[in-house]
Amino acid sequence: MKKIKLSVIPGDGVGKEIMPHAVRVMDTVAEIHGGLSFDKVTYPWSCEYYLEHGKMMPEDGLDQLKDSDAVFLGAVGNPQLVPDHVTLWELLIKIRREFEQTLNIRHAKQIQGIQSPITNPNNFDIIVVRENSEGEYSEIGGTMHKGPDEIAVQNAVFTRKASETAMRYAFELAKTRKNHVTSATKSNGIVYSMPFWDRVFNDVAKDYPEIETASNHIDALAAYFITRPSSFDVVVASNLFGDILTDISAAIMGSIGIAPSVNLNVNGKYPSMFEPVHGSAPDIYGKGIANPIGQIWTGKMLLDHFGEHEMADLLMKSIEAVIAEGIKTPDLGGSASTEEVADAIVAQLRRSN
Numbered sequence: 001m002k003k004i005k006l007s008v009i010p011g012d013g014v015g016k017e018i019m020p021h022a023v024r025v026m027d028t029v030a031e032i033h034g035g036l037s038f039d040k041v042t043y044p045w046s047c048e049y050y051l052e053h054g055k056m057m058p059e060d061g062l063d064q065l066k067d068s069d070a071v072f073l074g075a076v077g078n079p080q081l082v083p084d085h086v087t088l089w090e091l092l093i094k095i096r097r098e099f100e101q102t103l104n105i106r107h108a109k110q111i112q113g114i115q116s117p118i119t120n121p122n123n124f125d126i127i128v129v130r131e132n133s134e135g136e137y138s139e140i141g142g143t144m145h146k147g148p149d150e151i152a153v154q155n156a157v158f159t160r161k162a163s164e165t166a167m168r169y170a171f172e173l174a175k176t177r178k179n180h181v182t183s184a185t186k187s188n189g190i191v192y193s194m195p196f197w198d199r200v201f202n203d204v205a206k207d208y209p210e211i212e213t214a215s216n217h218i219d220a221l222a223a224y225f226i227t228r229p230s231s232f233d234v235v236v237a238s239n240l241f242g243d244i245l246t247d248i249s250a251a252i253m254g255s256i257g258i259a260p261s262v263n264l265n266v267n268g269k270y271p272s273m274f275e276p277v278h279g280s281a282p283d284i285y286g287k288g289i290a291n292p293i294g295q296i297w298t299g300k301m302l303l304d305h306f307g308e309h310e311m312a313d314l315l316m317k318s319i320e321a322v323i324a325e326g327i328k329t330p331d332l333g334g335s336a337s338t339e340e341v342a343d344a345i346v347a348q349l350r351r352s353n
């Protein structure tokens with residue numbers, strides 16, 4: 001029996017509503033597999049936990065998570081109870097930084113039965129590999145001269161090691177897909193870091209002669225994500241460029257409620273964290289209508305991560321079949337509840353097995 005130790009953090013808002021259903025779907029996958037099980041420990045860390053304990057997680061919170069194989073997170077944030085920067089820095093960013101989750105991977109594809117806001121989706125299927133530890137989001141810089149002469153300096157930091165890690169991951173991933181990697185650059189305008197990024201990309205590409213490559217300036221690339229998204233396979237980007245591209249790739253799918261992601265630890269020292277792209281959606285919380293697909297698709301990425309590709313494909317096909325049948329939450333124009341969508345996915349999994 002292959003056991004995957006999962007730390008489950010439902011979090012706040014719709015995270016709490018969705019997580020039990022997503023866990024139910026994962027358990028169904030394990031049952032169908034027959035030789036797989038999820039050993040789960042659920043943690044109540046959230047804004048409500050903060051009100052009671054004065055912190056988002058206990059002092060030894062990271063130690064508690066450290067020995068699990070993966071963290072499965074819903075969403076955190078309830079700005080009426082706790083300021084967002086506290087929620088973010090004391091839980092999410094803490095886990096991402098301390099567990100050296102240096103890559104953020106987001107998958108986006110056109111799904112039949114979901115209206116894309118663009119006119120030419122043409123079955124796009126894109127994975128963006130975003131460097132998640134440095135780049136433009138560095139803590140090096142400062143401000144001086146308060147008042148009318150005030151200045152601010154923010155330094156971007158690019159290391160060969162982190163850039164190369166993101167790029168190698170992208171190339172390896174492309175081997176399992178359509179053998180194409182696009183690099184997001186801006187070496188025409190940013191004269192040190194981006195030519196460096198291009199050089200590292202060209203060096204890494206030499207090790208993958210079978211993979212086709214392209215290099216696009218970020219402004220043009222952002223436009224291409226809208227005008228011809230189907231021409232991309234794997235895209236590798238710096239922290240800021242990846243952040244922007246993944247909001248576009250989620251948007252062209254038709255709802256943020258379905259977009260999955262993983263914060264990846266590549267050195268194997270700590271668990272990776274799997275979480276949907278969306279937040280706690282306070283505007284729809286409590287109505288039972290949050291779309292569970294972002295969380296469930298995130299579970300599909302988790303299965304892939306642990307080499308369970310057959311189960312991952314079965315889960316993805318089940319999600320797609322349920323959407324095609326029209327069993328959709330209101331964000332996708334349907335009238336189904338969170339529970340009905342999850343029930344339908346469970347039933348579809350059992351049928352298609």
Ligand code: NAI
Nearest residue numbers: 075076077078079084257278279280281283284290291331
């Ligand atoms: P949000 O993603 O929670 O909501 C944006 C819009 O998308 C809302 O209209 C919401 O109803 C809709 N939406 C989100 N998830 C949905 C789902 N599963 N099904 C259907 N519709 C869905 O972003 P917002 O409103 O900016 O943030 C709300 C809270 O969530 C804040 O406290 C924020 O800090 C937090 N947040 C947490 C994230 C995380 O845990 N990784 C990520 C983004 C925001």
Ligand code: MG
Nearest residue numbers: 243244246247
């Ligand atoms: Mg963003």
